[in-house]
Amino acid sequence: MATVTLRINGQPVTVPAGTTLLAAAAQVGVKIPTLCYLKDIGHDVGACRICVVEVAGKEDFVTACNTPAEEGMEVYTNTPAVRASRRMTLEMILSDHHMDCPTCPRNGNCELQALAAQLNVRTVRLSGATRADFPRDDSTPAIIRDPRKCILCQRCITVCKNIQTVAALELQGQGFDALVGPPGNRKLADTLCVQCGQCALVCPTAAITERDDTPLVWAALADPGKHVVVQTAPATHVTIGEAFGLPPGTDITGKMVAALRRLGFDAVFDTNFTADLTIMEEGSELLKRINEGGVLPQLTSCSPGWINFMEHFYPDLLPHVSTCKSPQQMFGALAKTYYAQQKGLKPEDVFVVSVMPCTAKKFEAQRPEMNAASRYWGNPAIGRDVDVVLTSRELIRMLREAGIDFTALPDEDYDELMGVGTGAAQIFGATGGVMEAALRTAYEIATGKTLARIDFEAVRGMEGIKEATVPMNGTKVKVLVAHGLANARALMDKLRAGELKDYHFIEVMACPGGCIGGGGQPIPTDTGRRRSRIDGCYTRDKALKYRKSHENPEIKKLYQDFLGEPLGHRSHQLLHTSYRPRQSLVARD
Amino acid sequence: MVEMVKYFLDFVQKESCGACVPCRVGTKRGQELLERVLKGEATGEDIALLSEVAKAVAPAARCDLGRMAGKALVYALECCQNEFAAHLAGSCSGTVAPNLGWQAIVG
Numbered sequence: 301m302a303t304v305t306l307r308i309n310g311q312p313v314t315v316p317a318g319t320t321l322l323a324a325a326a327q328v329g330v331k332i333p334t335l336c337y338l339k340d341i342g343h344d345v346g347a348c349r350i351c352v353v354e355v356a357g358k359e360d361f362v363t364a365c366n367t368p369a370e371e372g373m374e375v376y377t378n379t380p381a382v383r384a385s386r387r388m389t390l391e392m393i394l395s396d397h398h399m400d401c402p403t404c405p406r407n408g409n410c411e412l413q414a415l416a417a418q419l420n421v422r423t424v425r426l427s428g429a430t431r432a433d434f435p436r437d438d439s440t441p442a443i444i445r446d447p448r449k450c451i452l453c454q455r456c457i458t459v460c461k462n463i464q465t466v467a468a469l470e471l472q473g474q475g476f477d478a479l480v481g482p483p484g485n486r487k488l489a490d491t492l493c494v495q496c497g498q499c500a501l502v503c504p505t506a507a508i509t510e511r512d513d514t515p516l517v518w519a520a521l522a523d524p525g526k527h528v529v530v531q532t533a534p535a536t537h538v539t540i541g542e543a544f545g546l547p548p549g550t551d552i553t554g555k556m557v558a559a560l561r562r563l564g565f566d567a568v569f570d571t572n573f574t575a576d577l578t579i580m581e582e583g584s585e586l587l588k589r590i591n592e593g594g595v596l597p598q599l600t601s602c603s604p605g606w607i608n609f610m611e612h613f614y615p616d617l618l619p620h621v622s623t624c625k626s627p628q629q630m631f632g633a634l635a636k637t638y639y640a641q642q643k644g645l646k647p648e649d650v651f652v653v654s655v656m657p658c659t660a661k662k663f664e665a666q667r668p669e670m671n672a673a674s675r676y677w678g679n680p681a682i683g684r685d686v687d688v689v690l691t692s693r694e695l696i697r698m699l700r701e702a703g704i705d706f707t708a709l710p711d712e713d714y715d716e717l718m719g720v721g722t723g724a725a726q727i728f729g730a731t732g733g734v735m736e737a738a739l740r741t742a743y744e745i746a747t748g749k750t751l752a753r754i755d756f757e758a759v760r761g762m763e764g765i766k767e768a769t770v771p772m773n774g775t776k777v778k779v780l781v782a783h784g785l786a787n788a789r790a791l792m793d794k795l796r797a798g799e800l801k802d803y804h805f806i807e808v809m810a811c812p813g814g815c816i817g818g819g820g821q822p823i824p825t826d827t828g829r830r831r832s833r834i835d836g837c838y839t840r841d842k843a844l845k846y847r848k849s850h851e852n853p854e855i856k857k858l859y860q861d862f863l864g865e866p867l868g869h870r871s872h873q874l875l876h877t878s879y880r881p882r883q884s885l886v887a888r889d
Numbered sequence: 890m891v892e893m894v895k896y897f898l899d900f901v902q903k904e905s906c907g908a909c910v911p912c913r914v915g916t917k918r919g920q921e922l923l924e925r926v927l928k929g930e931a932t933g934e935d936i937a938l939l940s941e942v943a944k945a946v947a948p949a950a951r952c953d954l955g956r957m958a959g960k961a962l963v964y965a966l967e968c969c970q971n972e973f974a975a976h977l978a979g980s981c982s983g984t985v986a987p988n989l990g991w992q993a994i995v996g
Binding site: 345346347348349352359360361363381384385388389392393395396425426428429451452454471473474475476477478479 | 901902913916917944947951956
């Protein structure tokens with residue numbers, strides 16, 4: 301490998317050709333400050349100019365984040381001129397920033413705040429026009445845009461365009477009036493945005509955040525007339541602890557249950573339970589499609605960002621999508637039917653809260669057709685199947701506000717009836733997990749044999765597109781797994797072109813890494829954390845008593861007492877749904 | 890000269906792509922400070938701050954548009970100190986006759 305040798309502040313360093321000055325400096329213990337740079341998503345546009353450095357022989361500065369090291373370079377990272385420019389640039393940003401730090405959603409977890417502290421900037425001498433006139437965009441159920449806090453780093457543009465191939469945001473306007481937002485000054489709700497929230501994860505400030513629905517939950521908890529139940533998604537079991545100083549991937553399930561009880565929920569349930577149910581329904585659907593010549597390959601349907609993506613971009617392929625609702629929506633429908641019935645509660649009194657790693661789940665819960673319980677009972681007063689969706693970040697805020705000393709809590713168990721989840725359900729949180737869980741169950745149902753090895757390593761990990769073949773009753777079942785919508789798009793283009801005819805089942809998760817990397821997860825969420833959280837899912841899977849969905853005793857009871865059988869009449873009433881093209885949105889300027 | 894460099898900043902603000910901070914915000918703050926100078930409201934501190942802004946923008950903007958704006962300001966402040974001083978004192982002894990063509994360009 302070709303190397304180059306250069307000097308950073310006089311220190312010689314040898315690095316592979318193509319290494320950035322930023323990375324070269326890090327090797328000699330020099331941490332050049334950055335703001336807009338985000339290696340994780342390949343974002344190095346050099347917009348903020350915070351990482352400028354001086355290179356001997358060049359009149360102007362260069363940005364360390366995107367300038368490759370050259371042989372013999374003499375780089376200076378802290379000359380008076382560089383420091384003055386860097387500090388003044390930061391003052392410029394701050395003079396144009398809506399600084400209401402104490403009441404800002406990102407207070408205490410803001411990269412701009414952190415940089416001001418790092419550079420010891422204590423005053424902003426510049427003043428003048430501000431971005432105050434840019435309106436807040438709260439047109440969508442999940443994602444709120446506040447351009448007053450935007451520093452135009454363009455990370456959201458990169459993640460939306462390159463990682464998700466949605467391109468709902470762009471840089472527009474000239475000079476001081478430049479703005480990052482939907483093309484043509486549209487509201488976000490009128491764009492192709494799929495609500496995945498990856499933009500909120502990479503936003504350094506609070507220019508893009510999740511809608512805060514915590515007041516609705518506090519109000520429900522305080523209402524004696526409501527029976528408030530909560531469900532926790534698999535991916536939250538290994539992430540919530542990060543906010544309380546625990547390493548990423550730590551299994552905090554028992555503590556989360558205890559914490560939710562202390563917040564005052566009347567029953568604490570597990571979305572893992574309905575993840576197992578999803579496997580029963582979706583696995584049966586897959587076998588039915590294979591045996592009866594249905595539309596193949598079948599596509600998973602648990603990721604609401606992915607469903608939005610299909611409805612927006614590939615409506616012609618919707619027949620491939622499983623009719624199964626997501627575990628969240630299955631839970632809501634059952635909470636207000638099965639659970640209410642078993643407990644002798646009025647369904648209209650049951651209030652369902654979800655804790656999800658996901659912003660798009662807020663959108664999903666508000667879809668008009670997600671009122672199965674209301675239709676089941678013929679009672680409009682029942683309303684939504686899922687009343688409020690909290691992201692991981694919102695729950696963390698509630699726990700903090702309630703003064704719950706999370707790490708000091710004992711481990712507690714979920715309530716009965718909808719509280720048992722298997723290891724198969726736990727791995728729903730990781731890319732490939734739904735596929736692996738489905739294979740564990742579909743194989744045993746189809747063949748009547750017990751799997752010798754239930755770990756399907758081929759579908760695990762951060763590879764963009766993964767593939768496996770599993771022999772079942774003489775059929776070689778071929779499966780694919782994709783995460784991140786750019787990978788999904790690559791597969792859908794092939795499917796559209798007729799190239800994936802011999803595949804049976806494709807799992808897609810909108811977010812990189814799967815739900816553990818969801819748009820509602822703790823910030824930061826980067827590749828390293830995604831890997832640790834994925835490991836956490838498989839560790840918990842191994843530790844659980846049941847590791848196959850069809851072995852879940854509460855699922856057996858549910859079918860016995862209420863549903864009958866997978867794909868039965870009640871399942872179709874409550875657990876299955878349909879999709880529709882939403883191409884009206886695809887109109888471009 | 891103060892007016893000339895102000896027109897130049899107006900032009901840059903109109904053309905700036907908005908991507909980098911020194912050009913997007915720096916030239917705007919430069920404009921605002923120069924306006925104070927032209928209105929006779931500026932202080933010595935304003936001029937010092939303007940100079941700092943100029944020196945920060947000149948080597949750091951992402952492309953030559955912003956860099957030129959910064960440099961024009963730096964040179965104006967260096968070579969026409971007396972004009973800035975005159976504005977501070979409440980008069981305008983422009984050494985360069987204001988050319989209204991500039992205004993036409995930047996509208």
